Amino acid sequence: MADQHPQLEHAPHFHVTPLYIYFAVFFALAIGTLLTWYASTIDLHEWNTPIALIIATIKAVLVILFFMHVKYSTRLTWVVVIGSFLWLGVLFVLTFSDYLTRGWLMK
Amino acid sequence: MSDLALGNEPHHHHPFLQHHFEDLGQQHEASTLGMWMFLCTEILFFGGILCAYWIYRVMYPEAWAVAAGLQNKLYGGINTIVLIISSLTMALAVRAAQVGSRIWQLIMLFATLVFGSIFLVVKGIEYSIHWKEGLFPGSHFTWHEHPAVAQKVQLFMCFYWGMTGLHALHMIIGAGLLLWIIGRAWRNDFGPEYYAPVEIMGLYWHFVDIVWIFLFPFLYLIHGVHHG
Numbered sequence: 001m002a003d004q005h006p007q008l009e010h011a012p013h014f015h016v017t018p019l020y021i022y023f024a025v026f027f028a029l030a031i032g033t034l035l036t037w038y039a040s041t042i043d044l045h046e047w048n049t050p051i052a053l054i055i056a057t058i059k060a061v062l063v064i065l066f067f068m069h070v071k072y073s074t075r076l077t078w079v080v081v082i083g084s085f086l087w088l089g090v091l092f093v094l095t096f097s098d099y100l101t102r103g104w105l106m107k
Numbered sequence: 108m109s110d111l112a113l114g115n116e117p118h119h120h121h122p123f124l125q126h127h128f129e130d131l132g133q134q135h136e137a138s139t140l141g142m143w144m145f146l147c148t149e150i151l152f153f154g155g156i157l158c159a160y161w162i163y164r165v166m167y168p169e170a171w172a173v174a175a176g177l178q179n180k181l182y183g184g185i186n187t188i189v190l191i192i193s194s195l196t197m198a199l200a201v202r203a204a205q206v207g208s209r210i211w212q213l214i215m216l217f218a219t220l221v222f223g224s225i226f227l228v229v230k231g232i233e234y235s236i237h238w239k240e241g242l243f244p245g246s247h248f249t250w251h252e253h254p255a256v257a258q259k260v261q262l263f264m265c266f267y268w269g270m271t272g273l274h275a276l277h278m279i280i281g282a283g284l285l286l287w288i289i290g291r292a293w294r295n296d297f298g299p300e301y302y303a304p305v306e307i308m309g310l311y312w313h314f315v316d317i318v319w320i321f322l323f324p325f326l327y328l329i330h331g332v333h334h335g
Contacts (some may be wrong), residue, residue: 014135014299015200016205026195033187033323037180040328045212048330056324060317067198069306074136076141085148088154088220092161 015072025066032059110312123301131300138303140309142168153273153318160266160325164226166234174267177242177250177260177328183327187319192220194316199205204292206303212292219312220285221276230275237264244268258277268328274322277315284308 036055041055065071068083123130128134149268164171241249244265251257287310291297299307 001119002195002224013132014205014302016202019199019202022195022198022202026191029191029194029320030172030188033184036324036328037184040324040330043330051323057320059320061196063313063317063320067194067316068310069201074138076136077140079145080140080143084143087147088150091151091154091158093313095158096165099165 015070016067017066021066025062028062029059032056061095109271110126117240121136121301123296124150124186135301135303135306138307139310142307144313145198146310149314153270156266156270156273157321157325159283160270163262163266164329167256167262171258172329172331173253173256174260174263175327176331177240178267179236179326180327182229182233182325186226187323189222190231190316190319193219193226194313196222197309197312201305202304204297204305205299207298209292209295212297213289216285216292216305220282220289223282223285223312227275230271237267240275270326273319276317281308281312281315284311 032055036052039051039055053089064081070077120126125134128137138203174192196215196218200212200219203211203215237243239246239268241247242264243262244261248261248264252262285308288304
């Protein structure tokens with residue numbers, strides 16, 4: 001194991017996220033959890049569901065960018081990540097453009 | 108090995124550098140990209156089930172609100188926090204590998220395993236309560252508090268058991284992978300130049316956390332529907 005670290009000219013240099021960012025993201029996620037719980041206990045009429053969705057999406061984006069290091073990843077990784085959610089969007093938009101409009105012709 | 112056959116290996120390689128990669132940086136990028144490709148299929152896998160869930164939620168909003176009211180928000184909330192803590196410890200384990208600290212890697216990986224296990228225990232308690240309440244779909248479904256929506260509540264519970272069950276299965280697989288990574292960290296395999304397995308373990312673990320971030324409001328926190 002003496003020759004374990006040769007070839008330093010090719011040694012990769014990865015981004016090391018500062019500790020405070022990890023803790024800040026953690027507290028944001030915890031606050032988001034409390035917020036989504038609190039928002040569900042009060043009557044916001046038609047806004048209850050969108051607010052729950054928005055909070056969950058913000059939490060997911062924080063996890064993806066910082067815990068999963070996408071913020072510091074290559075552009076190719078960004079393409080795959082954004083592509084994933086693009087396909088998810090296609091799945092939802094096309095499906096609901098069918099289901100939500102089925103009653104329209106009858107009216 | 109091919110080194111012997113060729114006999115002209117120009118320089119020493121890192122022991123975990125695969126021969127088909129130029130260097131550890133390229134290998135790391137390829138691993139990360141491959142994992143994201145897999146996670147893309149996972150996003151669409153859970154996405155398909157979520158889409159079905161939303162179709163029925165739009166069709167039967169009253170039943171969905173009644174059924175979500177049957178869930179224990181406290182257990183669900185505690186589990187959300189537990190999972191977020193486990194994501195933090197997982198992220199800190201990756202960082203410990205990046206800065207070459209074996210002891211912090213082991214502490215953080217073990218903490219992740221402990222919090223993941225706590226999640227599964229709480230989930231198990233919830234499952235046993237639901238089972239006793241007759242909220243398991245099929246012939247075991249004996250819940251009839253609101254007969255008008257009982258069948259639709261049963262449909263919700265199909266999604267509940269299906270989605271949380273698949274999520275729990277991912278957690279169990281994740282716990283198994285963690286044991287393997289802990290074993291490798293114990294052997295001091297990882298350091299600033301090579302920590303791709305820890306990074307990819309993290310990607311998987313955080314993905315499972317993200318699924319729960321959506322399942323918690325979808326299954327536990329639907330505000331009652333108001334008429335007029």
